[in-house]
Amino acid sequence: MHVLVPFDARQPKSRLADVLDDGERQTFARAMLADVLDAIEETGHEPTVLSTAQVDCRASVTVDERPLTTAVNDALDERALPVGVVMSDLALATADTLDALFGTAGDVVIAPGLGGGTNALVVRHAEFEVDYHGTSVRDHREAATAVGANLQVVDSYRLGVDIDDPTDLVEVLLHNDRTATTWLDDAGFRLETREGRATIARTGTESDGT
Numbered sequence: 001m002h003v004l005v006p007f008d009a010r011q012p013k014s015r016l017a018d019v020l021d022d023g024e025r026q027t028f029a030r031a032m033l034a035d036v037l038d039a040i041e042e043t044g045h046e047p048t049v050l051s052t053a054q055v056d057c058r059a060s061v062t063v064d065e066r067p068l069t070t071a072v073n074d075a076l077d078e079r080a081l082p083v084g085v086v087m088s089d090l091a092l093a094t095a096d097t098l099d100a101l102f103g104t105a106g107d108v109v110i111a112p113g114l115g116g117g118t119n120a121l122v123v124r125h126a127e128f129e130v131d132y133h134g135t136s137v138r139d140h141r142e143a144a145t146a147v148g149a150n151l152q153v154v155d156s157y158r159l160g161v162d163i164d165d166p167t168d169l170v171e172v173l174l175h176n177d178r179t180a181t182t183w184l185d186d187a188g189f190r191l192e193t194r195e196g197r198a199t200i201a202r203t204g205t206e207s208d209g210t
């Protein structure tokens with residue numbers, strides 16, 4: 001199966017601006033992309049990065065500067081189905097969890113994200129179109145129904161966590177041990193327990209007084 005990996009190479013991960021500067025967000029986004037590409041390759045499927053600008057990575061790259069939804073729908077039209085779409089910020093994605101997604105039968109198979117996004121999906125129905133942003137998981141359910149496509153939802157913690165906000169970094173430090181975690185470690189991020197919950201702190205910053 002062909003697997004598209006959308007990637008915003010221009011200003012990635014703006015919601016992490018409180019904890020990472022511009023250059024750090026670029027590097028961290030690329031680290032997560034590398035981990036996602038590794039996991040897809042381990043499944044034996046073929047990833048193509050669908051990027052807003054050229055990016056140095058181990059997969060083939062198609063550059064499309066248009067908005068996410070337009071770029072993905074055009075890429076779906078150009079390829080023989082089925083096609084997978086896996087977001088580049090799924091830092092916890094593993095070959096096993098992706099195999100479960102790719103192996104689930106259905107015209108449209110969705111891995112929802114926390115907060116209403118669509119972290120990954122498989123499209124086997126020619127009339128189905130994506131519509132990202134907002135509560136896209138609900139929009140995709142409706143879009144599947146509208147074209148008469150059978151929809152399946154996979155239940156996956158690892159595919160459900162996309163790294164958008166600083167609190168999501170906790171999950172990377174807790175549950176990933178690949179490129180993105182190494183990068184966070186090297187950048188000084190540590191887990192701390194506050195009021196019984198895991199949270200992140202960064203050594204060498206004002207917040208820890210060093």
Ligand SMILES: Nc1nc2c(ncn2[C@@H]2O[C@H](COP(=O)(O)OP(=O)(O)OP(=O)(O)O)[C@@H](O)[C@H]2O)c(=O)[nH]1
Pocket residue numbers: 005006007008009011012013014015016050051052064066067068071087088089164
């Ligand atoms: N090709 C393409 N990919 C995009 C675009 N916008 C976001 N992405 C990718 O789509 C996935 C989900 O992106 P978001 O979390 O909504 O956006 P983001 O740019 O990563 O982060 P924020 O700036 O914090 O919203 C990630 O893999 C992004 O790299 C776009 O306009 N084009």
Ligand SMILES: C[C@H](OP(=O)(O)O)C(=O)O
Pocket residue numbers: 068113116117118119131132133134135136137162164
């Ligand atoms: C692209 C978007 O991602 P989010 O903004 O929810 O991370 C979505 O899944 O619709």
